[in-house]
Each structure stands twice: as C-alpha cells, then as structure tokens.
Amino acid sequence: MEERLMRLGTLCTHSFKAHLDRVRLKTSKLTERLWIDYPEAVAIVPMISENEIILVKQWRYAVGRETLEIPAGKMDYGESPRDAASRELLEETGFGAGEFNLLMRYYPAYGYSNEVINLFVAKDLVKKGDLTAVHEINKTETLTMESLFAMISAGKIMDAKTIIAISSLKSRELF
Amino acid sequence: MEERLMRLGTLCTHSFKAHLDRVRLKTSKLTERLWIDYPEAVAIVPMISENEIILVKQWRYAVGRETLEIPAGKMDYGESPRDAASRELLEETGFGAGEFNLLMRYYPAYGYSNEVINLFVAKDLVKKGDLTAVHEINKTETLTMESLFAMISAGKIMDAKTIIAISSLKSRELF
16 A cells, blocks of 8 residues: 655646655655556457458657557547447547457556556447548558567567457467 | 657656657647656566466555556666566565566557566576565565466456566467
8 A cells, every 4th residue: 555645746638647646655665656647548459350450550659650559549538438449449440340349458557557448359340431530540551360460479569459459369269 | 740849847756757748740730748758667477487477466556456467667777678677576576587588578558658668588586585675565476377367367467567478478379
C-alpha cells in the first residue's frame, strides 16, 4: 500500500491527465509518483478473412515515427467497451463487424498509467465507407497472421497491443 | 509527421518526466500531446528451473493494487540493457544469472510514452542473498509456466510485460 500525501501538480489534455503526487511507501519512505490518469481503452483485431488482419499506419508523436498496429482508442464517457470497439474500428478502417469477442483485458504500463485495454477479435467484417479518423490514421494495410507473427519475431513490429494480440492468438493455437 | 510548436508544461520526478506539447498534425489541425519521457527499461523472465519462473509481488500506485509480475525496472544512465537486467534481477529477487537472452524489444504504450522495454530470459540462476528492493517489492513467488499461462488466460494476471513474455514463449513453442 502506498498513501498519497499531496498532489504536487497536474497536466491536462481534453481526454486525459498526468499527476505528480507526494507519496508514503509501505516502508514509510517518502517519494514522488508521476502517473497518467487515462480513460479505459479498446484495441481490435479485425479479421477480414480466416487468416488476415487489417492494420493501421499512423504517426506516434511520443516515439517520433510511423507505426503499423491494430486499431485502438479511448472509450468515450459512458460508452461500453464493445460500442467503443465498434466505433473505433469504423473510424480507423471504415469497416463494421458482425461479431466482437473479448480476448483479454490488461494494463499496458501500470508502473505509471492506470489505462486498461479491452482487446477484441472482430469478425464478419463489412465495408461501410472510408476511414474517417484522418487526423490520426494515414492508411490501412492487410496482412496474414503468419506474416504479422514473423514481423513481431523479427522485431519489425514493436507495439505491445499488437504483440499481445498476435502472440495470444498463436499461443492458444487459434492460427 | 506531427510537429511540436510549443512546450506548455512539464512535471518531473528524479527519473522521468511528463510533457504537455502544442502540436500541428499532418492535416494542419492544432492539438495537444501529453506524453511521458521515460528511460529505456528492462524486464526479466527468471527461469529458476526448466519450467518455473520467479515473480515479484509489489504495490502499483497507478492502479491501487498489489500485482504479481516478472521483475523489471528502468536502466540507469550509461548502463547497458544486459547490465540493467542483471542488477534489477538481483535487487528484486536476490538471484544472479549465468545467461541473459534478449527475447524482444517493444514499446508498452507509445500512444503517450517513449518507453522501450528490453525483455530478457535469464537462466542458470544462483541465489546471492535476499532481495534489496524493499521499498518496492513485497516478496517473490515461483510458478510454473503452465500455471502462469492459465492465470493469464483466466484474466488473473493483467500485466502487459508478463503477458508478452509468457505468450511469446508459448507461441514460439518454448514450453
């Protein structure tokens, strides 16, 4: 147990915050904890066929590079994980899905963030239009599970949520 | 590509920072990016036998709960990933290792953090003393790979680095 003694500062965007807290550790030592207070989030494995996934290319400011990853995003206030997955999939790829199955819920970085990701597998995809998240997503790309797994093993995809999705499906012998 | 126009604020601890930046997106839209500037880090899968792993129990302030996870920590300035893995393993478990093999490098949360984790498998473990990271670690626990995999599948372990480690080893048929 670690006890908050005082809030030293906060930085805010419209959708999440960073807090710096003065904290007493279980050993009575005093220290600071800097952490991100983040909304619950979703990530989606969009199965466009038995063996193919739609990925998105986007710029990631924190690491200064373009990445290839599964679609994902924050849940809106009051939204269910499934509704958020459906909305994010549509915004980032232009596809709707007939089926969303929750694969896993996990904390990506609880050393400094309370974010929880609800990871879904989406099936029965139907094209509804073009992607609308034009400020974030550059384009989509379709890859087979095997080629994605090979890219992860070769260190070409370094995104935790994509690694967790593909490794979990592979480890459960789902491809 | 997203361009930083101005730094609006920063929060600091002794080992990492959070920055709030004013940014121009590729579409010319202006927005804010709040992100964690974090040192490179390590995580270790300590194989105490062919089929057993040492885990650590610790309090995680950001999520307000005690967790069970593989040992991990930030690299010190100028330290190599391998040396950091060796130091963290000793501090958090009291064990040294004859062998460290890099399994993977990945970004846990590049939506708002530049942290990179170097994930090692440690073998030929030798007890050197008691764990010294007493401000962080409550105790260690040894589990089989199979029981850990079952706990992950049942949602009882929700830590990304532990999930990535175990799912990757399983998906590569290493247990």
